[in-house]
Amino acid sequence: MKKRVIIYIRVSTSRQAEEGFSIPQQRERLEKYCAAMDWEVVGTYIDDGYTGGDMERPGLQSLINAVKAGSGDIVLVDKLDRLSRSQYDTLYLIQKVFEPAGVTFVSRSENLDTSTPMGKCSLGLMSVFAELERSRIRERMKDGKEGRAKAGKWHGGGTVPIGYCYVNGELEIDEYEAAQVREVYRLFCTRTPIATIVKTMNSSGYRTKYGPWSEKTVRSMVTRQTYVGNVTNNGTVYAGVHPRIIDDVTFARAQNIAAERESANRARQQRMYTSPLGGILYCAKCGAKYHHRWRYNKKGKYGTYICYSRSMADRNMVRMIGCRNTTYRSEDLEAVVYAEIEKLRQPEYIAAINNSVEDDSRREILLHKISAADKRINRLMDLYSLGEVDPGMIRSKIIDIDKEKSQAQLELENLPLRQRRLNQETIMTFIDTLDTCRANGDTCGINIALSEIVERIVINESTVQIEWKFD
Numbered sequence: 001m002k003k004r005v006i007i008y009i010r011v012s013t014s015r016q017a018e019e020g021f022s023i024p025q026q027r028e029r030l031e032k033y034c035a036a037m038d039w040e041v042v043g044t045y046i047d048d049g050y051t052g053g054d055m056e057r058p059g060l061q062s063l064i065n066a067v068k069a070g071s072g073d074i075v076l077v078d079k080l081d082r083l084s085r086s087q088y089d090t091l092y093l094i095q096k097v098f099e100p101a102g103v104t105f106v107s108r109s110e111n112l113d114t115s116t117p118m119g120k121c122s123l124g125l126m127s128v129f130a131e132l133e134r135s136r137i138r139e140r141m142k143d144g145k146e147g148r149a150k151a152g153k154w155h156g157g158g159t160v161p162i163g164y165c166y167v168n169g170e171l172e173i174d175e176y177e178a179a180q181v182r183e184v185y186r187l188f189c190t191r192t193p194i195a196t197i198v199k200t201m202n203s204s205g206y207r208t209k210y211g212p213w214s215e216k217t218v219r220s221m222v223t224r225q226t227y228v229g230n231v232t233n234n235g236t237v238y239a240g241v242h243p244r245i246i247d248d249v250t251f252a253r254a255q256n257i258a259a260e261r262e263s264a265n266r267a268r269q270q271r272m273y274t275s276p277l278g279g280i281l282y283c284a285k286c287g288a289k290y291h292h293r294w295r296y297n298k299k300g301k302y303g304t305y306i307c308y309s310r311s312m313a314d315r316n317m318v319r320m321i322g323c324r325n326t327t328y329r330s331e332d333l334e335a336v337v338y339a340e341i342e343k344l345r346q347p348e349y350i351a352a353i354n355n356s357v358e359d360d361s362r363r364e365i366l367l368h369k370i371s372a373a374d375k376r377i378n379r380l381m382d383l384y385s386l387g388e389v390d391p392g393m394i395r396s397k398i399i400d401i402d403k404e405k406s407q408a409q410l411e412l413e414n415l416p417l418r419q420r421r422l423n424q425e426t427i428m429t430f431i432d433t434l435d436t437c438r439a440n441g442d443t444c445g446i447n448i449a450l451s452e453i454v455e456r457i458v459i460n461e462s463t464v465q466i467e468w469k470f471d
Contacts, residue, residue: 002040006072006103007031008063010047010082023048026078033108034076042072052085055093064093067101080107152241154231161226162208162217163245171226171242178245180206181227184213185246187429188222189253191452191469196429222254275303276334276446277457283307284460286320287410292330303330307459326461336464337450337457341434344427366408373405427453 009026023046034041043066047059055061060083066072075098077083083105084090094105094114104115154161154171163181164171180201187197194215201213208217221227228251229244230237246254274292281290288309294301308314309323343349380394380401430453437445455467 002038003074004042004072005034005039005074005076006063006066007034007041007044008046008059008075008077008083009044010050010052010057010059010077012049012051026082029078030076030108039074039076052081052083054086055084055089064097067097067103070101072103074104074106076106076108078107079109080112083107150233150238152231152239154226154240154242155233160209161224162210162221163227164242171240173243173245174209177208180208181221181245184218184221185227185250185254188218188257189250191257192429193433193449193452194218196433200429219258223258227251274443275305275330276443276450277305277337278447280447280451280454280456281305281333282456282458283309283319283323283325284458284463284465285325286323288317288319288323290459291317304328305330305333305459325459328459333459333464337466338438340464340466341431344431350427366411369408370405373401373408376401377405 007027007030009023009030011023011026027044031041045059045063045066047057050057050059063075067075075083080090083093097103098105098114104113106113153169154166160166161171163174163178165174166172183206184197184201187200188194192200197218198213198215206213210217225232225237226240226242227244227246228248229240229242231240231242232238277290278292279289282288283290286307286309288307290305290307291311291313292303292305293311293313295304296302304327306313306327307323307325308317309320310325310327312318312321377398380398430449434446434449436442437449453469455469458465458467
């Protein structure tokens with residue numbers, strides 16, 4: 001009865017094919033070998049373009065399944081390193097997969113047959129050399145990548161960046177994709193949420209060489225040095241020789257926004273807000289944050305927003321003991337904020353914000369008042385050191401001046417920030433995202449969306465003032 005043979009063929013690069021390891025060449029040699037040995041080929045499994053450094057190969061996995069199913073008596077390869085370049089993986093396959101199934105492993109070029117004692121002995125030595133060759137290949141690849149990076153050239157392996165094509169060892173701009181890259185950066189730099197960027201690009205019919213846009217693609221793109229003409233290797237940035245797609249100013253702004261979002265995400269993970277306005281509400285009277293808490297009455301549970309200095313719920317957050325700023329029902333304050341945001345749909349409202357200019361006169365008055373108080377205190381301290389004035393009177397005057405100074409400092413801290421210009425397109429994408437989150441009851445999503453465009457919301461009794469992040 002003829003022995004049943006399962007053939008395995010692997011090629012990782014086109015260069016190997018040129019050196020005589022192409023799939024047709026391996027198949028021809030192995031089939032002739034089977035004919036000479038009077039063996040019957042019952043299956044052939046092929047991995048085209050897969051490295052021998054691991055076992056994550058579809059053809060190899062199918063081979064393993066066939067062996068376990070008892071489909072053959074012999075596994076045949078053209079050369080030992082076609083099975084694997086890892087000594088551990090080679091021995092594992094033979095000792096833990098092939099032998100328990102009663103299958104012999106044969107390598108044609110080395111004349112290796114694990115059914116014989118000499119074959120088993122030779123296997124160990126050959127696996128060591130295969131592992132050594134793999135290490136040498138890895139080292140050469142590492143040196144080659146570093147050399148190309150220092151010369152300003154892209155490493156040339158893996159996935160070609162969107163916006164470029166790889167021609168004769170160099171990156172060249174793909175104008176269709178480059179236009180998409182610029183659009184993504186433009187949207188990102190106007191603080192458009194990443195999910196909205198993806199939706200915008202895909203709904204506009206844009207596609208890259210890898211298919212539709214995804215959030216992962218956008219996140220990777222907006223921080224990639226390639227787009228400003230640089231190349232990287234092991235964390236080191238080198239000036240590249242390829243053309244840039246994004247200018248330095250745009251790229252720097254994108255990095256600032258990316259870093260800001262990453263910091264905000266870490267803060268949210270450490271202290272996840274369970275309310276829509278968590279983390280962005282501030283007290284105008286003492287400067288402390290507002291927080292959300294649940295209260296109970298005969299009708300059940302209801303939420304409130306209250307100043308930390310009033311609730312004393314977290315002493316680390318208290319700024320002034322005894323603050324009596326207004327406490328709001330959650331739904332009431334949220335309704336006020338949503339109504340204010342709804343006004344963003346009105347062009348005249350946006351124009352009013354964009355045309356408003358902060359009056360710096362009050363700020364200058366307060367700064368002068370603080371400086372004058374410091375000078376008066378210093379003069380009193382000089383008199384005290386000379387012993388020319390009653391110490392009790394000096395202490396009393398210093399206390400009064402210090403109170404005036406503290407009040408001026410508090411007012412200065414709570415002056416509204418200069419409003420930045422609002423961008424209509426960014427506003428509409430934000431409103432769409434916020435509406436979706438509200439419709440889905442996604443409290444965390446609402447909080448994240450609001451944090452993208454709201455610097456803070458300042459509460460001063462019945463007055464609610466929103467300070468925007470827009471440019």
